[in-house]
Amino acid sequence: MAPEPPAFVRLAAHPLRWSLLTALAGRDLRVRELVEHVGQPQNLVSYHLRLLRDGGLVAVTRSSYDGRDSYYHLDLDRCSAALTATGTALHPGLLREPAPVRPGITVLFVCTGNSSRSPIAAALLRQRTGGRVAATSAGSHPKAALHPEAVRVLAEEFGIDVAGQRPRHLDTVAGQRFDHVITVCDKVREVCPAFPHRRHWSIPDPAAAPGPGAFRRTAAELDTRVRHLLPELGAAQDKEVPS
CATH class of the missing domain: 3.40.50.2300 (Response regulator)
Structure with missing residues (x-):
């Protein structure tokens, strides 16, 4: 029997979930902002956000300014570990060091x-x-x-x-x-x-x-x-x- 794809691949391969992950890359967003970004109904977006939360890739915090709002963000360490494990599962040669930051930014x-x-x-x-x-x-x-x-x-x-x-x-x-x-x-x-x-x-x-x-x-x-x-x-x- 062929091995199952890693959990990260199964979660991230869905087009809507991938859109949510990429939207949250580097910035925290509220549900309504994610709904606008992906152009899908809120109930569908919330469903897929729950799957990403259950999989440990996305976390949520209550807004410290307006308690009625919540911000979603990537759990960067969990995503990094999942991506590393995914690359290693396919071939260890896929791992590489990130480009160094040069002066000027x-x-x-x-x-x-x-x-x-x-x-x-x-x-x-x-x-x-x-x-x-x-x-x-x-x-x-x-x-x-x-x-x-x-x-x-x-x-x-x-x-x-x-x-x-x-x-x-x-x-x-x-x-x-x-x-x-x-x-x-x-x-x-x-x-x-x-x-x-x-x-x-x-x-x-x-x-x-x-x-x-x-x-x-x-x-x-x-x-x-x-x-x-x-x-x-x-x-x-x-x-x-x-x-």
């Missing part, structure tokens, strides 16, 4: 207060690329100072010192060109100016989360997102280089 992370999520994300991207990516952050309503827990977690978990950094307003980067703009809180997504190449990561505010460890979990989630952003940045540069 500019990325702006935006949240409301610019005191935790966006500065954490920018610091992690700078570290992951050795400073080759010019990553900065700003807020629609910046706080007076970085949250002390954000400063502590970056120092203790990643060896990054941002103690001298101060939140900045979006107005301070108005008119600047960015290759990528990433909103990291649900509220600012609704008020952020219409930057080109914008995407959304739905990251709850760790300062509003109950219990200990919220900032550590937020930094870990942002680090995962940043790690999976790097191959995309490298691939985009490769496409720009003439052969």
Whole structure:
């Protein structure tokens, strides 16, 4: 008897599910946005989203701005592991290293207060690329100072010192060109100016989360997102280089 295709292939091979996965690649979206993207009825989209959730490829979080909304996103580590297993099942030679990120890319992370999520994300991207990516952050309503827990977690978990950094307003980067703009809180997504190449990561505010460890979990989630952003940045540069 022929072996069954890997679970990832069985899930992702359906045209509508593949459309949902590709729509969620790199950005978090609400159901109505996914319905508009794929042009299918909401009940059908919800059914296939449930299959993707049951298969561990897609996760959902309640909007921290409007509790009636939810954002869907890819579980990037699970997808990466599933893709690796799928490639290995076919032939080990199919695995390859992603293209390295060269200098020249500019990325702006935006949240409301610019005191935790966006500065954490920018610091992690700078570290992951050795400073080759010019990553900065700003807020629609910046706080007076970085949250002390954000400063502590970056120092203790990643060896990054941002103690001298101060939140900045979006107005301070108005008119600047960015290759990528990433909103990291649900509220600012609704008020952020219409930057080109914008995407959304739905990251709850760790300062509003109950219990200990919220900032550590937020930094870990942002680090995962940043790690999976790097191959995309490298691939985009490769496409720009003439052969």
